[in-house]
Amino acid sequence: MFTHNPEVAELKREAIIKGGKALKPRITYRPLKSLRVTNVPDALVLLEDTINNLRKNHITPDQAKIIGSLVSLSFKAIKKDEEDKDLFNRFPELFRR
Secondary structure: OOOOOHHHHHHHHHHHHHHHHOOOOOOOOOOOOOOOOOOHHHHHHHHHHHHHHHHOOOOOHHHHHHHHHHHHHHHHHHHHHHHHHHHHHHOHHHHOO
């Protein structure tokens, strides 16, 4: 409407100013308790909490996806740690100095 009509240039300018002054939605973050993910049950609790928060619209799908990716990395790190401990227990002489 405004773009191609030179007669309403002032209206366009006012609309742009008004749009810039419009109230923007405020995002309020609720503080979360610290959470240690050191084993698979911890990670599963975090996944369950994430799913519930997503279903209640407390978090966005993008936030849930990020948390899911981090939990996936946690699973990999936990698995690697368990493999390293198993290797150390089976062949302790390899790790002596």
